[in-house]
Amino acid sequence: MKKTYKIDVDCANCANLMEEEAKKTPGVKDAVVSFMTLKMKVEFEEGADVNTVMQNVLANCKKAEPDCEVFL
Amino acid sequence: MNKKQKNLLVRIIVAAVFFVPVWLISEGIIRVEMPRWALFALFLISYLTVGHDILRKAALGVKNKKPFDECFLMTVATVAAIALGEYGEGVAVMLLYQVGELFQSVAVGKSRRSISELMDIRPDYANIEGEDGKLERVDPDEIEVGSLIVVQPGEKIPIDGTVEEGTSALDTAALTGESRPRSVKAGDAVLSGSINLSGVLRLRTTAAFEESTASKILDLVENAASRKSKSENFIAKFARIYTPVVCFAALALAVLPPVFIALTGIGMSGYEGIGQVFRDWVLRACTFLVISCPCAVVISVPLSFFAGLGGASNQGILIKGSNYLETLSSVSTVVFDKTGTVTRGNFEVTGVHHAEMDRARLLELAAHAECHSSHPISLSLQRAYGKEPDPLRVSDVEEISGHGVLAAVDGQQVAVGNEKLMTRIGAEALPCHEAGTVIHVALNGDYAGHFLIRDELKDGAKETVAALQKAGVKRVVMLTGDMHKVAEQVADEVGISEFRAELLPQDKVNAVEELLAENAGKGKVAFAGDGINDAPVLSRADIGIAMGALGSDAAIEAADVVLMDDDPRKIAKAIAISRKCLRIVRENIIFALGVKAVCLILSALGLANMWIAIAADVGVMILAVLNAIRCLFVKRL
Numbered sequence: 001m002k003k004t005y006k007i008d009v010d011c012a013n014c015a016n017l018m019e020e021e022a023k024k025t026p027g028v029k030d031a032v033v034s035f036m037t038l039k040m041k042v043e044f045e046e047g048a049d050v051n052t053v054m055q056n057v058l059a060n061c062k063k064a065e066p067d068c069e070v071f072l
Numbered sequence: 073m074n075k076k077q078k079n080l081l082v083r084i085i086v087a088a089v090f091f092v093p094v095w096l097i098s099e100g101i102i103r104v105e106m107p108r109w110a111l112f113a114l115f116l117i118s119y120l121t122v123g124h125d126i127l128r129k130a131a132l133g134v135k136n137k138k139p140f141d142e143c144f145l146m147t148v149a150t151v152a153a154i155a156l157g158e159y160g161e162g163v164a165v166m167l168l169y170q171v172g173e174l175f176q177s178v179a180v181g182k183s184r185r186s187i188s189e190l191m192d193i194r195p196d197y198a199n200i201e202g203e204d205g206k207l208e209r210v211d212p213d214e215i216e217v218g219s220l221i222v223v224q225p226g227e228k229i230p231i232d233g234t235v236e237e238g239t240s241a242l243d244t245a246a247l248t249g250e251s252r253p254r255s256v257k258a259g260d261a262v263l264s265g266s267i268n269l270s271g272v273l274r275l276r277t278t279a280a281f282e283e284s285t286a287s288k289i290l291d292l293v294e295n296a297a298s299r300k301s302k303s304e305n306f307i308a309k310f311a312r313i314y315t316p317v318v319c320f321a322a323l324a325l326a327v328l329p330p331v332f333i334a335l336t337g338i339g340m341s342g343y344e345g346i347g348q349v350f351r352d353w354v355l356r357a358c359t360f361l362v363i364s365c366p367c368a369v370v371i372s373v374p375l376s377f378f379a380g381l382g383g384a385s386n387q388g389i390l391i392k393g394s395n396y397l398e399t400l401s402s403v404s405t406v407v408f409d410k411t412g413t414v415t416r417g418n419f420e421v422t423g424v425h426h427a428e429m430d431r432a433r434l435l436e437l438a439a440h441a442e443c444h445s446s447h448p449i450s451l452s453l454q455r456a457y458g459k460e461p462d463p464l465r466v467s468d469v470e471e472i473s474g475h476g477v478l479a480a481v482d483g484q485q486v487a488v489g490n491e492k493l494m495t496r497i498g499a500e501a502l503p504c505h506e507a508g509t510v511i512h513v514a515l516n517g518d519y520a521g522h523f524l525i526r527d528e529l530k531d532g533a534k535e536t537v538a539a540l541q542k543a544g545v546k547r548v549v550m551l552t553g554d555m556h557k558v559a560e561q562v563a564d565e566v567g568i569s570e571f572r573a574e575l576l577p578q579d580k581v582n583a584v585e586e587l588l589a590e591n592a593g594k595g596k597v598a599f600a601g602d603g604i605n606d607a608p609v610l611s612r613a614d615i616g617i618a619m620g621a622l623g624s625d626a627a628i629e630a631a632d633v634v635l636m637d638d639d640p641r642k643i644a645k646a647i648a649i650s651r652k653c654l655r656i657v658r659e660n661i662i663f664a665l666g667v668k669a670v671c672l673i674l675s676a677l678g679l680a681n682m683w684i685a686i687a688a689d690v691g692v693m694i695l696a697v698l699n700a701i702r703c704l705f706v707k708r709l
Contacts, residue, residue, distance in 0.1 A: 016370065038184075039297075065141070
């Protein structure tokens, strides 16, 4: 399953960091962050609970870039 | 500017107000007696005002074990500089860094907005008419297929539909790039995203909001930025490696040379003591850290692509991803499908030859024989006949695929079709001396003459080939299922030197595969078609370009580039846009990396100080962003 989330982040490299973090989060098959459209597209692994996975994605992103936001 | 940006601007101004006089005093430019601790305190106020969020983020980064971010680098560099007594440099670096951040944030926000304005076709509401005749605004998502909606002058058409009532002119510029208004009347199909200019229209919707043209285009454009190009991935990977490498290089620079000098005594001559040696090399290392910020490089590449995609979509060219924009720029061969790309697909009867009987009568018989067929050629015969054929006069219709039609009209056996059909029924077909599609007619088994049918060239078909060559395309090939003679004539008229004729649909895939093989390593192959029956070819080519394909889902699915109208010149324009965009991307990468490399070398040699480093960092970023925005201006390409 794929879902798209709005995000907020200030710099292009930080967006790349968020993408890396999201990709590493368990339950996420693939993630793409577009700094230009401020969107995060997440593809979930089969059977993953979207809400918990996204909470973890957000927590991991916050670690890499304290000033970022993912609008769940 | 948003709240965050305004806040930063205020902090920069306040910090600058403190910084400039204090710096002038500390440099001795203004002679005021001031104790050293007071200077330090004033510098510190300036530093903390402008940089406290950076310090906080750096601390968080260390706490979360992700130290190599810019905030950390800036913090280490500036704190080290201040600790070594270089108050002015330390504060200035933080101040200029924040100026750069602010500029970047404003510039990116602005281009983000102006690009989305270019694509502002999202309808906000739909009007439905209540029983009392009053209009009610509703969310277009809630409108079911087949509902009646009302569009008033000045409003956007929210959902695809057909006009039930009313006439108007539509501005379709946002969809097709065509600036001339299109007039519509009852029965016409209209696309969402166009703007109703003059009259009130009542529409019967033919699609749900989600499935409507405007939603689909927006979806496509919004997803385009997430299909990243090789350049974007390269630069992201580069940043991941670059920053840690430069950081370790900085560490090495701060420790190894001074230790070497201290142990061997070589190079000591310029220094007064070992403490000064360390001080000098640590400052050089701080300069390294300032240069190691990757953002200037990282921002410019996706911004260029995004601006390029936005500029193209404003011209009615939808490119489905940055990666396709990149591939498009290295297209060296363009393959056309003839019908629908070079020619209109609008056949017209241009001559009747070898007919011994009355020509009008011959046409009448042929049109009746073909009256059940919807083949473009049959339709052209019916149009030429000018009247509605009477189906009651026709019986025993037999369509022979690839040959033609046999039918009884007014009791006469009529055969209408190509040469193969004539051979099949034993009539001797006379050849035509002019190029075009020839349709022979036989009556009761005897040859009765033939019609010459021709397709019209599209406007701009001739200029297209020249424009493609100007855009750097080396080879243009035309494919068609039509006869050799027809293909030759069309190719000649538009100036295409290479063509393959008499191809069946599957032959077109083979032809493109051959061209792909011939072209391997020499550039990419693009195929442009009208999206009817050529989805397999569209997906097989390196780049599939579907023309005027807004109606065809299969074509939009299979294509990488969708031209919203069917002007063949847009193919050349799409390539020109991609070339410009990629040139700018390359300029930015080379320029930004080049400046960084030069600064690294200069600072390692002690020739560049932190002022130069931060000026280079911010300057490169500003220039790269401005350069990237040039991708947006593609109207005149």
